[in-house]
Amino acid sequence: MGLVETSQRQGTPPPSTDPLTLGEIVGNGLCIGCGLCRSIAGAGHVDMVMTPEGRERPVALQELNKSTLAKINAICPGTRIAGPPPAQMNDAALADTVWGSVERLVLGSAGNPTVRYIGSGGGALTALGQFLLSSGRVKFVLHVAASRSMPMRTERKLSYDAASVLEGAGSRYGPAATLVDFNAILDRGEPFALIAKPCDITAVRNLARLDPRVDEQMRYALAFVCGGASELTKSEQVLQRFGLGEEELALFRYRGHGNPGLNRIETKDGRAFEISYRQLWEDEDKWMIQPRCKICPDAIGQVADIAVSDSWLNGGPAVEDEPLNGIIVRTKRGRELFDAAVEAGAVQIKRESGIAEISELQSHQVRKRRAVWARLKGMEIAGKPVPFVTGLALRECASQNSAAENLAEGRGARDRARRGRLGEPPAVQRETVSKDGQP
Structure with a gap:
């Protein structure tokens, strides 16, 4: 069982034990489906499947040897989660307990109105990806986009020009195995940028x-x-609302074309359906968030060079409004990129921001950061494996809660873990789902 290290210093890994198998990582709710284990083990040894629960998960096609499993345990974001290196924190213009190291914090957006409109929120990530290519800083950008054949689903994408980056604009809710062939990408030997989830x-x-x-x-x-x-x-529930099957889809846009923009569905026979962002997420019981996300210690991207957020009060839009992102520049490298992108007009600044404002705009992220230490302790008490976490100040974040709040979070996680609610069934390939949600 893993240990929870919460200091700002890089810790040493827990004592040597048998590494968790892929089945144990998945079964204990630690997998997020990034696909990196498949890339490490090789396509002939690990496959990624879409499970009946709607999660992309790895399945070992044959028993993996101990050295391969040890490497997977060392790189898996469900078994090891590290914050930024201490030097980055020590040298940062600002270091906050909850938000980590910050070089600069602004509200801004893409400079190009088309990118701003099509993109999610203010289109800042799309604009930065385009600028990285146009400025020659990288040869390609690794990111995700809607599958051309199954547009409700998400595939990893390599973009070599600005138009290709724009094709991937807009939030992609649901599973995304961004790193499924990452080793082959490294084999190219070319400079690139990654735009992805913090995990x-x-x-x-x-x-x-x-x-x-x-x-x-x-x-x-x-x-x-x-x-x-x-x-x-979660997406299949939207289709059921309109009596549609996934095989009928020509387009499934989660949001974008506005701020936040509508969830729009188009069918191959020319029909179109729309619901608002609020309608999409109005029932929290039906958010269908994956188990690993509920114990995530770094949903705010402390390990990125730049992290970009929505900028809605309390994390949700009341109406369609001005496309705007919170832009958290975290590293010196990110600061050089951001400043150059602003100078070139790829990104525009509305105004400077600060920790107090981003904490209000992303108040749910503050609550989660303060809750994770107790949740992991609760899982440990329940006898479940937890990630080995370093450099993310989890104990310090938890100290901002009352003792009663931490106790409630810990007991809640312990009880959910004991009931199996933080775990998952074994990963198997799902059958095709029909219009009524039945196999």
Whole structure:
């Protein structure tokens, strides 16, 4: 069982034990489906499947040897989660207990009105990805986009030009195995940037400790501040509302084309359906957030060079409004990129912001950061494996709660873990789902 290290210093790994198998990582709710384990083990040894629960999960096609499992345990963002290196924290313009190291914090958006409109929120990540290519800083951008054949689903994408980056604009809720062939990407030997979930970036930073090509070739890592990855079943519920099957879809846009923009569905026979962002997320019991997200210590992208958030009061839009992002510049490298993107007009600043404002705009992220230490302790008490966490100040965040609040979080996690609510069934390939949600 893992240990929870909460200091700002990098800790040493827990005592040597048998590494968790893929089945144990998945079964204990630690997997987020990034796909990096498949890339490490090889396609002939691990496959990624879409489970009946609507999660992308790895399945070992044959028994993996101990050295392979040890490497997977060392890089998996469900078993090892590290914050930024101490030097980054010590040298930062600002270091906050909850928000980590910050070089600059602004409200802004893409400079191009089209990117701003099509993109999610203010389109800042799309604009930065385009600028990285146009400025010659990287050869390509690794990110995700809607599948062309199954548009409700998400696939990893390599973009070599600005138009291709724009094709991937807009939030993609649901499973995304961004790193499924990451080793092959490193084999290209070309400089690139990664735009992904914070946990994906955690996985790649873990791999960098074992493979020097990561730091040589991945010049920038950009993250969106993540509210949690939902299951595909969340999207299937939207289809059921309209009596549609996934095989009928020509377009499934979660949001974008506005701020936040409508959830829009188009069918191959020309019909169109829309619901608002609020309608999509109005029932919290049906958010279908994956188990790993509920214990995530770094949904705010502390390991990224730049992290970008929505900028709605209390995390949710009341109406369609001005497209705007919170832009958290975290590293010196990110600061150079951001300043150059602003000078070139790729990104525009509305105004400077600060920790107090981002904490209000993303109040749910503050609550989660303060809750994670107790949740992990509760899981430990229930006898479940937990991630080995370093450098993310979890205990310090928890100290901002009352003792009663921490006790409630810990007991809640302990009880849910004992009842199996924080775990998952064994990963198996799902059957095709029909219009009524039945196999």
